[in-house]
Amino acid sequence: MACLPASAAPGLPICLTCPALSIQVRLQTQNTYQGIVDCVVKTYRHESVLGFFKGMSFPIASVALVNSVLFGVYSNTLLALTATSHQERRAQPPSYTNIFIAGCTGGLLQAYCLAPFDLIKVRLQNQTEPRMQIGSSTPRYRGPVHCAASILKEEGPQGLFRGSWALVLRDTPTLGMYFVTYEGLCRQYTPEGQNPSSATVLVAGGFAGIASWITATPFDVIKSRMQMDGLKGRKYGGMLDCMASSFRQEGIGVFFKGMTLNSARAFPVNAATFLSYEYLLRLWR
Numbered sequence: 394m395a396c397l398p399a400s401a402a403p404g405l406p407i408c409l410t411c412p413a414l415s416i417q418v419r420l421q422t423q424n425t426y427q428g429i430v431d432c433v434v435k436t437y438r439h440e441s442v443l444g445f446f447k448g449m450s451f452p453i454a455s456v457a458l459v460n461s462v463l464f465g466v467y468s469n470t471l472l473a474l475t476a477t478s479h480q481e482r483r484a485q486p487p488s489y490t491n492i493f494i495a496g497c498t499g500g501l502l503q504a505y506c507l508a509p510f511d512l513i514k515v516r517l518q519n520q521t522e523p524r525m526q527i528g529s530s531t532p533r534y535r536g537p538v539h540c541a542a543s544i545l546k547e548e549g550p551q552g553l554f555r556g557s558w559a560l561v562l563r564d565t566p567t568l569g570m571y572f573v574t575y576e577g578l579c580r581q582y583t584p585e586g587q588n589p590s591s592a593t594v595l596v597a598g599g600f601a602g603i604a605s606w607i608t609a610t611p612f613d614v615i616k617s618r619m620q621m622d623g624l625k626g627r628k629y630g631g632m633l634d635c636m637a638s639s640f641r642q643e644g645i646g647v648f649f650k651g652m653t654l655n656s657a658r659a660f661p662v663n664a665a666t667f668l669s670y671e672y673l674l675r676l677w678r
């Protein structure tokens with residue numbers, strides 16, 4: 394599957410955007426911060442620069458797997474629907490409906506692979522205890538492996554999939570839209586029958602990322618809250634209860650928490666993702 398290594402290149406931009414990810418998760422799940430700046434200042438004062446990189450070794454390791462599933466399933470579903478290979482698609486472009494269906498299928502399957510990694514990331518990012526300071530309270534989880542083992546022991550195997558329904562709802566339609574936006578922008582700025590230039594791929598990929606993150610943010614908030622639930626007993630009766638009680642307590646604004654940061658990191662990450670995908674597919678034809 395040519396799409397497998399296509400997932401390696403986004404590793405660097407993802408590393409560079411780790412601090413944004415940590416701040417976004419904390420803003421979404423903890424009410425102690427007044428905004429992005431307040432959260433950055435408090436995290437730095439309390440946990441030093443390490444606080445921004447908590448829980449990131451696991452997602453970086455999972456990037457390759459998750460992106461391979463997404464792009465692999467997307468390409469193969471599109472192949473099954475249109476019977477045209479990637480190279481033939483410039484001459485015979487697939488319909489947006491088929492692109493959407495293939496994107497949703499990729500999104501659905503990658504959500505299930507992503508669920509346990511994402512849960513561990515969110516749990517670790519939310520530990521606000523400073524590391525390695527004598528006398529300070531010790532964090533509940535010592536690292537990703539300890540976190541996975543503790544969840545397994547305390548909440549059972551299904552505990553590793555906590556919040557996965559919200560994750561599926563977050564990723565399925567928005568990844569359909571992700572590929573439609575990418576293809577739409579590429580077609581708009583590429584002469585008929587030709588491959589898009591690298592600049593077009595970067596810009597179209599970046600905007601596809603922003604569009605999908607903007608629409609994914611409401612379910613992203615609910616997903617993060619469901620993943621944190623279960624840590625100190627169950628607060629929510631389920632996903633709908635989580636939505637209703639978050640809305641009652643914090644108003645409509647709660648569904649947009651973390652949107653600015655999500656969108657800002659989405660541009661470089663997804664520009665690099667699509668560039669590596671297109672580049673490797675052309676290389677391996």
Ligand SMILES: C[N+](C)(C)CCCC[C@H](N)C(=O)O
Pocket residue numbers: 563564567568571602605606607609659662663
């Ligand atoms: C569907 N949703 C918006 C959640 C993700 C879409 C882009 C996925 C990409 N790996 C990234 O991290 O940005």
